[in-house]
Amino acid sequence: MYPNPASFLYDLDAATSVATITLNRPERRNALTFEVYDELRNTVRALGSEPDVRAVVITGAGSAFCTGGDVRDIIGPLLEMDSGELLEFTKMTCDLIAAVRECGRPVIGALNGTVAGAGAVIATACDVRIAAESAKIAYLFTRVGLSGADMGIVWLLPRIIGLGRATELLMTGDFLDADEAHRIGLYNRVVPDGEALSAATELATRLAAGPSAALAVTKRALGREAHMTLREALVEEARVQAACMEDPNFREGYRAFVEKRAPVFS
Secondary structure, eight states: OOOOOSSSEEEEETTTTEEEEEEOOGGGTTOBOHHHHHHHHHHHHHHTTOTTOSEEEEEESTTEEEOSBOIIIIIHHHTTOOHHHHHHHHHHHHHHHHHHHHOSSOEEEEEOBEEETHHHHHHHHSSEEEEETTOEEEOOGGGGTOOSOOTTHHHHHHHHHOHHHHHHHHHHOOOBOHHHHHHTTSSSEEEOTTOHHHHHHHHHHHHHTSOHHHHHHHHHHHHHGGGSOHHHHHHHHHHHHHHHTTSHHHHHHHHHHHTTSOOOOO
16 A cells, blocks of 8 residues: 555655655654554555655654654553553554564664654664754653663664663663764764755665665664574575575676676666
């Protein structure tokens, strides 16, 4: 089903095959509602099999990327839910992160302004994070009496910045400015304010022109091989690389090299 969300903006550039998701509650600094969570999960999941989409950019409108769950529309109602309803909600939030990580397309975060709480986890789940100079980030869960382990962040964050730094950030809930987040490897790149979306779109366009199947295999391997021994990883990589050698894109890459031209991958 072609994505047609109502709670945020969606755009597909037919020329580049780059889909852009824009969280669009700038008056609430793009705080999440139940509807946004649900539609975002379903949209990202759908894009993984959408043939016209070859890369995805996630960003936020206005002065923030996303400040997490809306205090009025989510936090308040959660206090009135029973245990079954609470678990249903937390499973949905985790499903969103699973959708980003399992999406067969590269997902690039274009981060602007405040990146906090669940918004910080969504950003961390992206394959690459390109941030504006104003993009400060914090995992605020313990500050409101919740576990710092939320939406898979305890799995994700140490793999990016190491266990010691991840422990400090998840226990304190402190903000990092863009320069520090870049220094420790949480942000891949920092650009001037107002340029994060264009820089992320440029990278997404480059990746969209690449060999889609090979990129999807690479993304899956990055997630799966963290739990493998070296010998298991070697067996897996031999298997998937042999399969890629039968893909038409491998032949196209060879022909382009021989003919001294840019490859045109399918």
